[in-house]
């Protein structure tokens with residue numbers, strides 16, 4: 001079975017693919033000081049709690065945090081007896097290499113997202129990923145990443161507001177509604193004002209950027225949303241064609257398959 005590891009700046013997701021479906025998804029806070037042994041103790045406990053027979057013998061990694069890759073490689077070598085593929089490294093083949101400025105690196109999560117969206121949802125797409133950063137990844141009809149947009153993430157923005165303004169508390173993001181359940185924009189207390197600014201502010205950001213990308217490309221494009229906050233924001237807009245929670249790990253297993261078919265693993 002294939003272990004897909006998706007490290008974002010906030011969380012790392014481990015998912016096990018049995019060739020037909022994902023049997024499990026486990027999430028741990030991203031921490032570059034975590035050792036291979038620590039990962040394994042945690043994973044082993046979760047593996048022992050599932051009712052599936054999990055037999056991991058292949059691994060693929062995407063990490064937006066370069067420093068964690070060393071310990072994840074050790075984990076795969078030592079405990080699963082396999083050399084992992086690492087997206088973005090030269091020994092991992094890409095079905096559609098990014099078409100960007102020469103010599104620049106693209107976040108591996110963005111390459112993986114665009115390929116997954118292309119394979120699962122069709123041609124000409126925009127992926128919106130509500131992670132630590134809110135990213136927009138544009139895929140051309142071949143599934144290649146051709147560029148995009150990086151905006152501060154929702155939780156980072158909330159944190160920055162709290163840090164920079166003495167009288168503003170830390171609040172959680174939610175859709176602003178009045179006591180009778182109707183949508184509201186005008187907050188009548190500080191928390192409600194912040195929640196409105198973040199929720200409707202991000203809706204405006206997402207809708208505005210998508211319409212500008214479509215205009216620049218001169219065509220209609222499907223929009224696929226992913227990341228933990230995608231279902232929340234879907235409640236405020238009809239701009240998303242689909243929500244695909246597991247988009248990144250699907251991209252990892254698809255890229256692994258591509259390398260297998262090419263005889264690279």
Ligand SMILES: Nc1ncnc2c1ncn2[C@@H]1O[C@H](COP(=O)(O)OP(=O)(O)O)[C@@H](O)[C@H]1O
Pocket residue numbers: 007008009010011012130131132133153155156227228229
């Ligand atoms: N269902 C959720 N509800 C509220 N916040 C969430 C949810 N899922 C993720 N988050 C928050 O969204 C941010 C991004 O999370 P995640 O998608 O794991 O980011 P990354 O992939 O960059 O590590 C984090 O601050 C996380 O706490």
Ligand SMILES: CC(C)(COP(=O)(O)O)[C@@H](O)C(=O)NCCC(=O)O
Pocket residue numbers: 007008009010064105106107108109110131132133134135150153
């Ligand atoms: C934009 C990102 C910070 C998003 O990371 P995430 O929110 O998933 O943790 C990451 O993809 C990254 O560090 N990219 C490198 C620069 C680029 O993609 O152009």
Ligand SMILES: [K+]
Pocket residue numbers: 008109129131132248
């Ligand atoms: K991500």
